[in-house]
Amino acid sequence: MIKPDYPIRTRRLTLRPFTLDDHAALHSWQSRPDVVRYLYGEARTPEETSERLARGMAVTWPEKEGDHLALAVEKDGEVIGETVLKYLNEAHRQGEIGYTFHPDHHGNGYATEAAAAMIELGFANLGLHRIVASCDAFNEPSWRVMERLGMRREAHFKHNEIFKGAWGEELIYAILEDEWPGMADTPWGPVGG
Numbered sequence: 001m002i003k004p005d006y007p008i009r010t011r012r013l014t015l016r017p018f019t020l021d022d023h024a025a026l027h028s029w030q031s032r033p034d035v036v037r038y039l040y041g042e043a044r045t046p047e048e049t050s051e052r053l054a055r056g057m058a059v060t061w062p063e064k065e066g067d068h069l070a071l072a073v074e075k076d077g078e079v080i081g082e083t084v085l086k087y088l089n090e091a092h093r094q095g096e097i098g099y100t101f102h103p104d105h106h107g108n109g110y111a112t113e114a115a116a117a118m119i120e121l122g123f124a125n126l127g128l129h130r131i132v133a134s135c136d137a138f139n140e141p142s143w144r145v146m147e148r149l150g151m152r153r154e155a156h157f158k159h160n161e162i163f164k165g166a167w168g169e170e171l172i173y174a175i176l177e178d179e180w181p182g183m184a185d186t187p188w189g190p191v192g193g
């Protein structure tokens with residue numbers, strides 16, 4: 001396990017742990033109904049954003065199973081989104097990625113670029129063997145990110161849970177360490193400290 005030096009730089013983005021100063025930025029998307037449409041929970045109140053920020057700041061590297069690393073994603077000094085790497089299982093070296101960006105910054109490949117950096121961290125720094133991502137089957141922008149990253153669709157669950165009052169559908173994507181080409185030859189890398 002190699003804890004990275006922050007900030008992490010991709011071609012266009014800077015990723016770093018959240019600080020208290022990020023409340024307004026985080027709240028700017030977490031408070032939007034269109035952003036949380038396919039996420040658990042409703043649009044966050046400022047207090048809920050504070051709780052989430054505190055949880056995010058508590059983990060700057062996933063040292064143990066169950067830790068969730070959340071990084072703020074900056075473009076030209078502005079925080080435009082967040083991306084997560086969850087350490088799901090130590091014995092089986094399993095992890096999960098996630099991402100949420102402000103709608104003003106959708107459609108530029110930033111979520112894909114930031115998520116690629118999280119996959120790289122998961123394999124190269126955390127020593128994971130398999131990384132998954134999941135989303136609502138109707139959240140097409142999200143599963144398109146997974147496909148751009150080269151993740152494989154492993155499952156399409158139907159009615160596996162009641163989501164926001166109706167039967168939901170969930171997609172599971174995954175990538176193995178030997179399926180990941182690394183960042184160097186992708187449009188998103190390389191990753192630098």
Ligand SMILES: CC(C)(COP(=O)(O)OP(=O)(O)OC[C@H]1O[C@@H](n2cnc3c(N)ncnc32)[C@H](O)[C@@H]1OP(=O)(O)O)[C@@H](O)C(=O)NCCC(=O)NCCS
Binds near residue numbers: 098106136
């Ligand atoms: C999921 C989410 C992050 C995806 O955002 P996105 O902007 O579609 O994804 P990206 O930042 O990777 O951008 C990809 C789009 O930019 C385009 N693009 C433009 N320049 C690009 C570049 N240099 N590289 C890659 N894609 C580029 C792609 O073609 C793609 O558009 P398309 O889907 O119409 O083909 C966003 O919809 C979101 O924040 N949703 C709310 C929260 C949420 O649901 N999160 C996921 C929970 S599972």
